[in-house]
Amino acid sequence: MSATILVVEDEPGIQELLKLNLGQQGHSVLIAGDAEEAAHVLRGAMPDLILLDWMLPGQSGVDLARRIRADARLKDIPIIMLTARAEERDKVLGLETGADDYITKPFSPKELMARIKAVLRRRAPQMTEDAVEIAGLRLDPVSHRVYGRDQPLSLGPTEFRLLHFFMTHPERVYSRSQLLDQVWGDHVFVEERTVDVHIRRLRSALEPSGHDGLIQTVRGAGYRLSAN
Amino acid sequence: MSATILVVEDEPGIQELLKLNLGQQGHSVLIAGDAEEAAHVLRGAMPDLILLDWMLPGQSGVDLARRIRADARLKDIPIIMLTARAEERDKVLGLETGADDYITKPFSPKELMARIKAVLRRRAPQMTEDAVEIAGLRLDPVSHRVYGRDQPLSLGPTEFRLLHFFMTHPERVYSRSQLLDQVWGDHVFVEERTVDVHIRRLRSALEPSGHDGLIQTVRGAGYRLSAN
DNA sequence: CCGGCGTGTCACGAAAACGTCACGAAAACG
DNA sequence: CGTTTTCGTGACGTTTTCGTGACACGCCGG
Known part of the structure; x- marks a missing residue:
């Protein structure tokens, strides 16, 4: 199972870590350092999954998630939030904005990979017009x-x-x-x-x-x- | 078996050596030159294993190990100590601070890889959605x-x-x-x-x-x- | 206006699950 | 061999969870 994944994250260290691990799993990785870059990337590509940092320079990750959910073309792309705090309020708020899952930093790559797998699989069955x-x-x-x-x-x-x-x-x-x-x-x-x-x-x-x-x-x- | 490994080591030569060997084994490598850098990396990422030099500029490796063991989120990460002295006292002290294993410099890459493999095998797998x-x-x-x-x-x-x-x-x-x-x-x-x-x-x-x-x-x- | 119809909420009871205890068997100890 | 610790097990009271009937409200067509 290989997919195209957009990573929106400003810390270069985490960027590298994700790029390495995702690449090892056979996924294609797109990188954006802030919401603006992400928006630019999304104009040209349509990833299968978005890894979105909660805290971003300028516009926050939540706002970006909202904008994605409001976009008819992008609204069905699964989003996984990366959050620094484990506060319950943040979690709930993140999920309410349409994130499919969240994970708190520091995270283990293993766990993140498992969640990515789960989210991608969860999207598999769709309600269609078929009997x-x-x-x-x-x-x-x-x-x-x-x-x-x-x-x-x-x-x-x-x-x-x-x-x-x-x-x-x-x-x-x-x-x-x-x-x-x-x-x-x-x-x-x-x-x-x-x-x-x-x-x-x-x-x-x-x-x-x-x-x-x-x-x-x-x-x-x-x-x-x-x-x- | 591929894992993410944090290397805390100030000598650039050893850094390179480890990066090479670990990379060859398919592991992702994070590098920190001192305890402060390591702490910064750990705020964002959660490696599967930490290779920790006993002697570090500024804060010592033992202190860092203690701090990791005191952190609820990081305390389960296995630590392997790199020490220059083979003295028994140091070994014991290192293990008491929560290191899972130690190895003395100079070390053979083969031996280090063997220890890493052993420690990682002990590591607990995750609960996923897989049957x-x-x-x-x-x-x-x-x-x-x-x-x-x-x-x-x-x-x-x-x-x-x-x-x-x-x-x-x-x-x-x-x-x-x-x-x-x-x-x-x-x-x-x-x-x-x-x-x-x-x-x-x-x-x-x-x-x-x-x-x-x-x-x-x-x-x-x-x-x-x-x-x- | 009124009487179905679909819907969301509540209250009550039954059943399941849970946590705790007491007692005895089994193992470890000296 | 007697004592002590540890564990298995049955029983009991409490809490949680779920099914169900009832009811109020909004909607709409007659």
Whole structure:
């Protein structure tokens, strides 16, 4: 798995360190020393991942992240934040601006590489317009219909999006907050327990064809759709 | 096996020698000429190993080692001391300050590389999102599932985290307090004996596939997961 | 205006998980 | 061989987590 990675970092030492390690993993590396340079690079290239320092000369990393998320062409590029402080507030704020992960300095290259791998892999499955079918349950995004063993099922809008997300990401556990991000939208103010209720509603909607039970509860972790 | 290594050494000749040899082994090298520079580098990066000269201009290597050991984030980085004198007292003192190994100048590059390899092998691997498999026991963090010989096993949240930690750190003994730090979290107030109970629960959860016995008791030391 | 419909939140109870203790067995010690 | 330490285990009370029914609110078409 090799990718093009943009590094936005002003300290030459860290620049070198990242360039070396990323190069060793077979990734192509683009370097920018500040937000302006980064913006310039992004006009010409579209990296698969952005490593973004929290503290930058001039414009801060957070602002840059916001601008990237606001850009229609760039908004889907995963961002990993590099932060000097481990303060919880910073972490949360970083994630709220759309960063996919963060790591605090000093960091071990090993850990960073693992996160990069994880983030790149996480992006793999996408919700598309294609119909999905699992265990005799078929969902068609275009006609906005769900069939359980050729029997039409009736779902509400939220239940539909929830099921669509699960069916395009099977065999994976998602926490309530992850589901809120993915199904409700990134920055909604909704109680986490609300997910429970919609899971229940989805389950009862799937019951007529016996496809409830597809959605399993994983205690202490979240929910999962599994063919078993 | 490639790692990031910080070299703290003031003689340019030795610097070059180390850089060459380490680079040939596929390691990334960070260089610092004195303790101050080293501290600066450590603010941003977290190497997998530190090669530390005993004698440094200004602050001595021993002081630096002490400071590293006192830093919560850096204290687990292995340190190898480079010393000019072969006196036993110095050796002991060096080890007492937290060095994992030492080597006396002049040294043969071959010997140094051997020691580095040994120290790095001891280093604990990381927990990632990758599935782990040992002796027919498979744990997948993504789907949050555990299979023993293709038979699904049912674990509670704590048992799952405990097993995950053990499987990513096999063949190594961990004390109860270490396990509390790693699995429960750094700052929890819990009795150490609680670990015993969870070990028992984990063992019984693994029993259906005969994978209890993977977790062994080391009297007076702690617990260990071993493939035997 | 009113009556579904979709939605978010709450309260309650059941079930699971958790932490702690007491007791006895096993090992280590002298 | 008796004492002491360490560990396994069953039991118990408490806390956490989850499922579920109920309700209030906004929206929209009749």
